[in-house]
Amino acid sequence: MEKKILFPQAGGFLHGGDYNPEQWLDRPDILKEDVRMMKKAGVNCVTLGVFSWSVYEPAEGEFHFEWLEKIMDHLYENGIFTILATPSGARPAWLDEAYPEAMRVSRQGMRNHHGVRHNHCMSSPEYRKKTADMDRRLAERFGSHPGLLMYHISNELGGECFCPLCTARFQSYLAEKFDHDIEKLNQAWWTTFWSHRYSSFSQVEPPFANGEGSIMGLNLEWKRFTTWNMTDFLKEEIRALREITPSVPVTTNFMMLYNGLDYRKMARELDMISWDSYPRFHNDEETLFETMTENAFHHTVMRSMKKEKPFMLMESAPGLVNWHPFNKVKRPGVHKLFCLQTAACGSDTVQYFQWRKGRGSFEQYHGAVVDHLGTDDTRIFRETAQVGELLKKIAPAAGTCVRARAALLFDWDNRWAIQDVKALAETTKCYEKTCISIWKEFLKMGVEMDVVPSDDDFSSYDVIVAPMLYLLQPGTASCLKQFVERGGQLLATYFTGYVDDNTLCFMGGFPGNGLSELFGIISEEIDTLYPSDRNHIRFGNGWEDWEVRDYAEILRLTDAEVLGRYTDDFYQGGAALTRKRYGKGNAYYVAARCCPGQMRPLFEQMLTQAGIPVKQLPEGVEYHVRTGDEGAYEFYLNYGTAPACVQEVYGQDMLTGSEVSGTLTLEGYGAAVVRK
């Protein structure tokens, strides 16, 4: 457990955010004032150049970098480091005018006009050439600047393109994947159904809105292709930069659980993971604790992509955002909790979009540290500066990591397959929500749980929960067997193991690929309940009944033990929760959708069997530990407005300097970081 501080130059946590001085080049007074205020706010890093292409190169072949150099120098002289973005996330108008192929074609088959942000065809040779050229120029000019910390490739990559170039690339990609044998594709995609057999790869088109939408294998592969093509574009930018400056690390900023790209595959090309977090604070459908622990889930997805090092929070809003359905302001103290949660979950940075609000266009009201008012005495500025202070206090925690012995399986492939499957009910599939709600229940027990894909290495885990693992990657079933055999506690649910990685159904009983042997059951039917339908599961061991909604499988037992049975309907008395001892471990199967809160006794049983302690936490308090060679840092965050007491806490609270020996009292919206 060595400590891997991400940016040793900065000496702890990064605090800062996107800075767009190119909007203010005619206002040197403002540029000067910015640096003064940054220092006052404890900012030690900014991200430059995200949207600067049209200023770097206002006309084709005419370059201007001198302004940036001056600003980077000035920042560095004032102790502020730079993350330098490549500007490929948005193009100048002249570029689209000169190279229309750089603009995307939509699922409807229409070429976009110039505009907005994400609009570039990832296949376009011209656009790839232009970006690589720009990136090389940036690396040459700024790659050895002492203030440079890293490169930030493009910005919030996303979207897809259906242009002829992408279609042709998709066809080559498929030919490659299926060994240039169209019959392999026909078999994998079950195209004989509805007479959809292809006789050549040239006949396979992307799933246009008015084209082929009924082949699940095609739909899934198109999504994989889009990830592949976007990653290929990303790699081409990285390659250009590394040609010049091979040792400067790179990242790109992810967007939560963005559905369009399998971030797990993109992550492999990056040195660090970074993401943008914008929770809907204080909404009217859930408590702040619910909002924030969902955010913790997203932090954990990011953290789990590179478990051996901290991740980065690349963007967040100091105040509100401007694109939520209701743009409510963060209540006082919540910004502090948000930033400490970021650190608690394993980030070494707290960064904002953006430093100063621009005067016009789409994001003129997106929260920023400095408002149109322009002063450093606003509530938002003060709360930001307070965070700057706190991050300095907990600086020793930077570089340490969060460690987990439990894991939840969550997968883009599985997610896409479930979204696309024609079965169940369109409105209640809720794969993501199902995963998040189970994960949260473990968090409430103070148990850290990685969120990993189903083809990950399970060897470091003792407990695995695999909700709705509909699609099985080639090795998943055998890895799960090995996991249980060597002593692991595994919980799977309804809708597990129906299809292979091309979405072909397994023959001979679900869960397939050998999993029915692991669990000792076969699922004969899956009943989709209407919203008002209810069933229950009853147990012989004293547990309270669990309420069943949405889905209930009807099981055949082969050699599992029945722990719970349905109370109602024609499958009354049928097995609903089973366990099979397999090797040294246990394989649990819950056949119906139940509330994770009611399932707590099962989770506790699994944790006990695995020797993982459950922590007693007051309601509304989130807990994480970061661990390094020199010790551990316990984070306690109280999302309630009333004080809360946590027992069995020992050490020094780094925020206040006070010693805690036994009872830690947190004020409303209070937090503590206890060094053991």
Next chain:
Amino acid sequence: MEKKILFPQAGGFLHGGDYNPEQWLDRPDILKEDVRMMKKAGVNCVTLGVFSWSVYEPAEGEFHFEWLEKIMDHLYENGIFTILATPSGARPAWLDEAYPEAMRVSRQGMRNHHGVRHNHCMSSPEYRKKTADMDRRLAERFGSHPGLLMYHISNELGGECFCPLCTARFQSYLAEKFDHDIEKLNQAWWTTFWSHRYSSFSQVEPPFANGEGSIMGLNLEWKRFTTWNMTDFLKEEIRALREITPSVPVTTNFMMLYNGLDYRKMARELDMISWDSYPRFHNDEETLFETMTENAFHHTVMRSMKKEKPFMLMESAPGLVNWHPFNKVKRPGVHKLFCLQTAACGSDTVQYFQWRKGRGSFEQYHGAVVDHLGTDDTRIFRETAQVGELLKKIAPAAGTCVRARAALLFDWDNRWAIQDVKALAETTKCYEKTCISIWKEFLKMGVEMDVVPSDDDFSSYDVIVAPMLYLLQPGTASCLKQFVERGGQLLATYFTGYVDDNTLCFMGGFPGNGLSELFGIISEEIDTLYPSDRNHIRFGNGWEDWEVRDYAEILRLTDAEVLGRYTDDFYQGGAALTRKRYGKGNAYYVAARCCPGQMRPLFEQMLTQAGIPVKQLPEGVEYHVRTGDEGAYEFYLNYGTAPACVQEVYGQDMLTGSEVSGTLTLEGYGAAVVRK
């Protein structure tokens, strides 16, 4: 009343369904197992070739039928007959690649890409040539196979096409219809309004989404044209088959009340009517009785298209389907009820889509007799085999017919005109629902009621209900007069007789074309109520008040008798239910929308006047009679979970063999077929 058994070869009812062995040609073990299991399930017929084009002709001009021959032979040897489909319902990819004109253009003016199922331009000469060629080959190869029962043309024909070929065909069609005189069209469509006069047929385009949508005559005629063109395509397929095998009967499978095609017109080209039934069983908005009796309505629409012979149920799901909003499984016993209802309503077949679930693509979870599990011990398989047994028991009923003395008028032309009319309220027009709910009320009284178009022959009826007969076909008004004159009981409602068959309003008072004389009233205004508005109709004869929703006409009396008057609003006291004795019959007019359950006394009065007996049925029990030369078969179906007793039943229950003399007791979900 001779008995017209549809398929004497099969000796009773057909039981079976779609079978797609081309998906399993690499699995001879499965093909063999299929036949074994079919026999176990009492299957005596399968439908082959629905989606086989890409296997028949994997590349243009390269044909493979040998596999099918082998399978048909094997089936026949095992006592299983074949319905052979033509494969035009879905095309191979090479065909769309080679002949882009075969793909449709949407209402938005965009040419589709290859994909999905229904995507062929009905006008395309190339596609017509290709299908006729394929059909001829099939007829030549399989037309004299002893196992062949009939041809099934294409599959679930539907959709429309706005391509240049269809536009030109539409213009010729119009020129033909309007005697090549554009002024006749201008007059019929009232184009002077909004300056829409055409000066040549070449100016008339289909109603593109971004084109002409304000001419109701055009909109209606486009729908008629689409039916005409689809029927013409259908006829071209039939012609090709009949060239080779003139005596093999043909059908195509209809889809409930599919809105896009006037099935009544297509039916004329077919030897038998067949359709696909997929009720939303056990939904959370209505009882099973409501769901099933709506299904009975649809059976009746089909039956009424060829009243002199049984119809066919071509598709249904043995378990669940995969495309409903909520895909709930059928409860045990309901499949049996569903199949017996099919027979009760006059079908000679019970067929499924499909025999075995495919492994991939759009319908991999559509219910089938054989699951991915692959065994014959599933609940679904057992219930299917039970149906096989029951159908054998009631085999003598095959070929008999359901007879009705009452009729409900229901029309595609009228339906389209109402859907398109700019009047009333878009959300509460509910023409179909209005018809169905009245029809159900007669069913609850044990009264069989045909569902026929308004230009049908009324001579065999004694009671006619014509809900919302907005559009009058040229002869309808005089036929209705004749019907009443000779002693018929007629009920019409608000929104009757406003327009002629081009949707031109009648002048001089609604209901027009002479109907105001028949009813003795003129409707001066129609009031559209908001959802929370209510009125009532009060009677002088002791009937309970009827509640009025949605629509209320304000009537002028000419020479009708007032039976009920409005209780509220400014037309309080105005006539709301009237009767005029006309010839030997009665013409009733109800001026407002009321609940059919409350209208029961009126219906009973009409039935009494017509001498049609009302049967006392327990709640939740459906009743039908099939009649042949040798006797009658009474079907009783209990959709309740509690037992129900029916009085005055005499004969032998063919399902159990027991005699019934007076009281028939039906278990929950129980049924009886009593031979008199």
Next chain:
Amino acid sequence: MEKKILFPQAGGFLHGGDYNPEQWLDRPDILKEDVRMMKKAGVNCVTLGVFSWSVYEPAEGEFHFEWLEKIMDHLYENGIFTILATPSGARPAWLDEAYPEAMRVSRQGMRNHHGVRHNHCMSSPEYRKKTADMDRRLAERFGSHPGLLMYHISNELGGECFCPLCTARFQSYLAEKFDHDIEKLNQAWWTTFWSHRYSSFSQVEPPFANGEGSIMGLNLEWKRFTTWNMTDFLKEEIRALREITPSVPVTTNFMMLYNGLDYRKMARELDMISWDSYPRFHNDEETLFETMTENAFHHTVMRSMKKEKPFMLMESAPGLVNWHPFNKVKRPGVHKLFCLQTAACGSDTVQYFQWRKGRGSFEQYHGAVVDHLGTDDTRIFRETAQVGELLKKIAPAAGTCVRARAALLFDWDNRWAIQDVKALAETTKCYEKTCISIWKEFLKMGVEMDVVPSDDDFSSYDVIVAPMLYLLQPGTASCLKQFVERGGQLLATYFTGYVDDNTLCFMGGFPGNGLSELFGIISEEIDTLYPSDRNHIRFGNGWEDWEVRDYAEILRLTDAEVLGRYTDDFYQGGAALTRKRYGKGNAYYVAARCCPGQMRPLFEQMLTQAGIPVKQLPEGVEYHVRTGDEGAYEFYLNYGTAPACVQEVYGQDMLTGSEVSGTLTLEGYGAAVVRK
């Protein structure tokens, strides 16, 4: 205060409507009957030719005006005047066939097909040539007809076009506006954001659906351009007519608050304002009083465009319309109230769409004076004829005007900016509703309030309310300061003064451009509440609390007096209603959205300070005064079904001839017009 009667020839009010005899040219009996019935209904004016192009010119270059001449002559001989429309609102099919450029291109980039009504490209040189030619012919033929009152240009102008011609015109328009300096545009639109800088005007495209939508300045300017281009088209028609007949007045009919065109700019080109009113009478969400007073707001918007003369009601439905969600009939007596309200609000005309219902197409069920029944004894005909009588009785009021000392600021520019702003909550911005509900509260106090744009002349007002004045026109801030300085009472609200006329944010604090000095406050944050969130404002002066919804600003006080403070949340105790005495007047600022009914005490205080009397009116009674040289006409309209008494009324009721001295008693749905 001279009296400006609009049409002296007609000797008082115009009563009539659209008449489309071209639909009935083959029915001379009907054309004759029309004139007889018009006279019976007190009709003295019809609008001809709105949709006559395809009859005027059935084929290109072949003209027929003789039929119209005959009809105009016959009408005139019977005392009925003509408003002659230009037929550009709908084109013959041959024109679109010959000149496809005359058809619009949608925001999606698709060229429309021929059809519907509004479908002409305003830029098309061909279409402009065709319309000017047609207009000249009409003016030459009918311009000196003694029955001609005025020209009605086109019909309900609306929509937008994205064709290449319009794109090019937009680019020239922008070059003109920004002095041919693309950097000025870049600065004004803040394009450096997201790298959106343009290097030439040729790169600026309209905001296509799949193009640039993130530049607020572009979006706003596109709307302004559409108004400019539509007005330019309108001017070209006017120019053609004036070449021949310079003295015939012109109008075009507006559609309520139609969002797509800034009517204030179009109004400058017209001699008179006219509009089309179609309230949703008797809906189930509000009282008739609420429906009708909203209609009064719309009348007032129209009236305020030319305050010095009466306006015209060009269209309304005598019965129902056919395009509302629920087309309910007007209850007896409501048509009379509607027509008297029209006069009360300052119109000199009551006109209908249309005289006689056509037999087919889109508007066959749109209410008309004469129904398909064709008789003069219908309820609708009788009520129309009654209105004809009443208008004659109040004829002396024609030509008088409504005068106001209070004004509400309402603006198309501000409206568009608020609709497009990415901030607040999309679903609760409700700018129009906010304005209307405040205006209604003043109406309930019997206070007439003009509705004027924020760049109007404020010199005649003593009270101004400026709800959500987000966008400040260049001179608005200083005009408002002058207004208060000279003694005016001004109320502004949350979301005031954020941006300039290019939607660039003001720096240094909102409300900007000097307004924070006028009000003595700065708005530091704006909190957007979720629908279930509530706060309150509490006062120290005995007023009841106001409930806060949707929006609440957090204010910094500079030198305002605090009248009310928030009761809840973290800004509890913060200023919510402030007043600053400025010069001789008061500048009030309410920082949150409250119900105008609760705000009544504030409104009354402002009115008292301004010396404007508040009138005591019974609930459900609307009141207006029209004033001329010879006296005043007080209109009282009771929308309740129960009688209502108004005190302090003196004069003669022109409807009944009876004297009122003190108490005026209005029957349910009763009205009085009292001449003082």
